[in-house]
Amino acid sequence: MKKRTGKGYIINTAVIAVIIVAFAFIKSAFGGNEQFRLIIVPSLWQCCYLIILAASLNLILGFLGQLSLGHCGFMAIGAYAAALISLAFQRAGVFTEKAGPAFVLVLIGCILAAGILAALVGLLVGIPALRLKGDYLAIITLGFGMIIVNIINNIPFAGQEGLSLGSASASLYKNGLGFGTASKVTYLWVALIVTLICLTMMFMFIRSKYGRAIKAIRDDEIAASASGINTSYYKIFTFTFSAFFAGIAGALYACANATLSTSSFAFTNGGILNSTFIVVMVVLGGMGSLTGSVVSAIVMFFVNYQIKNGLWVKSLPGFLGGIFAYPMLVYAIILIAVIMFRPRGIFGTYEFSLLNFVRDIKEHRAKKALQKAGNKEAKSND
Amino acid sequence: MTESKKPVLETRNLGITFGGLKAVQDFNIQIFEGELVGLIGPNGAGKTTVFNMLTGVYLPTVGSVILNGEVLNGKKPHQVVSSGVARTFQNIRLFKQMSVIDNVKAAITKDIKYGMVDAMFRTPKFWKVEHELTEKAMDLLSIFKLEGKADQLAANLPYGQQRKLEITRALATDMRLLLLDEPAAGMNPTETAELLECINAIRDRFGISILLIEHDMSLVMNICERIQVIDYGLTIASGLPEEIAKDPKVIAAYLGE
Numbered sequence A: 001m002k003k004r005t006g007k008g009y010i011i012n013t014a015v016i017a018v019i020i021v022a023f024a025f026i027k028s029a030f031g032g033n034e035q036f037r038l039i040i041v042p043s044l045w046q047c048c049y050l051i052i053l054a055a056s057l058n059l060i061l062g063f064l065g066q067l068s069l070g071h072c073g074f075m076a077i078g079a080y081a082a083a084l085i086s087l088a089f090q091r092a093g094v095f096t097e098k099a100g101p102a103f104v105l106v107l108i109g110c111i112l113a114a115g116i117l118a119a120l121v122g123l124l125v126g127i128p129a130l131r132l133k134g135d136y137l138a139i140i141t142l143g144f145g146m147i148i149v150n151i152i153n154n155i156p157f158a159g160q161e162g163l164s165l166g167s168a169s170a171s172l173y174k175n176g177l178g179f180g181t182a183s184k185v186t187y188l189w190v191a192l193i194v195t196l197i198c199l200t201m202m203f204m205f206i207r208s209k210y211g212r213a214i215k216a217i218r219d220d221e222i223a224a225s226a227s228g229i230n231t232s233y234y235k236i237f238t239f240t241f242s243a244f245f246a247g248i249a250g251a252l253y254a255c256a257n258a259t260l261s262t263s264s265f266a267f268t269n270g271g272i273l274n275s276t277f278i279v280v281m282v283v284l285g286g287m288g289s290l291t292g293s294v295v296s297a298i299v300m301f302f303v304n305y306q307i308k309n310g311l312w313v314k315s316l317p318g319f320l321g322g323i324f325a326y327p328m329l330v331y332a333i334i335l336i337a338v339i340m341f342r343p344r345g346i347f348g349t350y351e352f353s354l355l356n357f358v359r360d361i362k363e364h365r366a367k368k369a370l371q372k373a374g375n376k377e378a379k380s381n382d
Numbered sequence B: 001m002t003e004s005k006k007p008v009l010e011t012r013n014l015g016i017t018f019g020g021l022k023a024v025q026d027f028n029i030q031i032f033e034g035e036l037v038g039l040i041g042p043n044g045a046g047k048t049t050v051f052n053m054l055t056g057v058y059l060p061t062v063g064s065v066i067l068n069g070e071v072l073n074g075k076k077p078h079q080v081v082s083s084g085v086a087r088t089f090q091n092i093r094l095f096k097q098m099s100v101i102d103n104v105k106a107a108i109t110k111d112i113k114y115g116m117v118d119a120m121f122r123t124p125k126f127w128k129v130e131h132e133l134t135e136k137a138m139d140l141l142s143i144f145k146l147e148g149k150a151d152q153l154a155a156n157l158p159y160g161q162q163r164k165l166e167i168t169r170a171l172a173t174d175m176r177l178l179l180l181d182e183p184a185a186g187m188n189p190t191e192t193a194e195l196l197e198c199i200n201a202i203r204d205r206f207g208i209s210i211l212l213i214e215h216d217m218s219l220v221m222n223i224c225e226r227i228q229v230i231d232y233g234l235t236i237a238s239g240l241p242e243e244i245a246k247d248p249k250v251i252a253a254y255l256g257e
């Protein structure tokens, strides 16, 4: 067996350090650039929460093997929790400007609180829901997603003016977090680091006894319980763990948007934030590959971006242009195409690992060197 | 076998009905420490159903299952495992998309003493436990000479080795009683002979008791110390192999009346 050493740590830490330095460099170089501020930074924010969403749903879909369609519900909880809590702090005068150490503390606290609240709701929903399987679980989680949106719609203080009681509308205009262009640039590091931490936590989860147990449940639930695995416990645990990250993604969403509206979390929403879109991301990337989820979240972000903003889309003739007017249709077509032509997704269950990558390159070089030596020998023999 | 010894497993009037079908009735068996008992009967006799009742997959309609004096009825399958009973399945059930070694490691659930915090921060405790798990799993895999296949996907193993891996996984649970449901099904005579040797080796090494369902009469007659025969859910005979082979009821059941 391979013996684990500190090598992996060193390589990963080094890479993270390089990323942070590169990021600081890019920011100082392009900070004044319009394109960077108005397009790239908001896109990165979006990619961050999409990556967290896709990866966390993959824990349930790809690793635990259960179909859940209510992931956006947990995201909505996280988004509203973060927005309302930050608003409360703002009203209390803890911060006035979106700057300073007090604000950063509130920001981080809100992100954490959003995750914890979503996890708590995940636990409450998971305990009864996970007694069901397959289509039944899909339906109940789908229903849950709708119920959450309706509940938020009817919470008095979640309305237009935020914590001011009485206005029970779905939209929250005065979001305590809601970043403008400048703040988005300033706090991009928060989004990136939060995403990195979330991904690391999920990797650690699947590469431990927890990952082994839930993959066993996915492959054969009866055999898993006959091997001593407490299947209900691990199912509920994973569901809760996954909801935690959906909540965090929601908090990042609240940061990236000045206005929150429950309709953007609704199942019928044609945008990027509906549970179908997240399922498409997971299936496209590969059920059971976090690497796949990261890549496909970025790919699907581009697809969505092109549909919304691409000039070529607007110049498409009649029928084709008609399809692109309904993004949901495009996602459905992508989903069907993936299932028909590449049912295991782009990556299957492959995981990228820097350590293995470095090792493979070394092996490849060694092989080439051997071949060269062999060729030379053959030639000299001639 | 001395009668004064206490049985590891004992059932009392165990029975189950599916709708109107009495699949198993009045099933009584005693298995003593280190014993290898055979459970045979024609197709559809109710053998697998007995296993399912013993392991908590089915809840018996009547009767009780007692393991070392502790009543097992109503326990969930994973609780039965932690009480010390493990099984294999008639149709192999492996964790197909996992590696061979992970199949075994997944079943070692007893001594994993690390939690989420250790897993998230990769504490020394985490590595220590994981190393121990890997060592233990490799050790178990070597019983059936599967250690060379540790990193392969379970689904890619040939049929015979899949059966062996399933038994290895059952051993990983640290059981005292092993239930084997037709382990030789689909194996050729050489593979069956090899399996026989391994079953004996396992008994010697772990000192466990085994309850074996098997269709291959020669195998059963060869290695079982006692045999119980059921037909249409009812026990029709039980005793030493020689007695069973001569029993007219058993012969009738197997040849058809």
Ligand SMILES: Nc1ncnc2c1ncn2[C@@H]1O[C@H](COP(=O)(O)OP(=O)(O)OP(=O)(O)O)[C@@H](O)[C@H]1O
Binding pocket: B018, B021, B023, B041, B042, B043, B044, B045, B046, B047, B048, B049, B050, B090
């Ligand atoms: N869940 C169930 N629901 C209804 N009937 C069942 C169920 N499980 C088993 N049976 C019935 O109980 C009877 C015994 O089945 P069982 O699988 O225990 O037979 P068996 O002795 O293992 O046979 P085989 O040698 O073919 O494996 C059969 O008639 C079967 O149809």
Ligand SMILES: [Mg+2]
Binding pocket: B047, B048, B049, B090
């Ligand atoms: Mg059977």
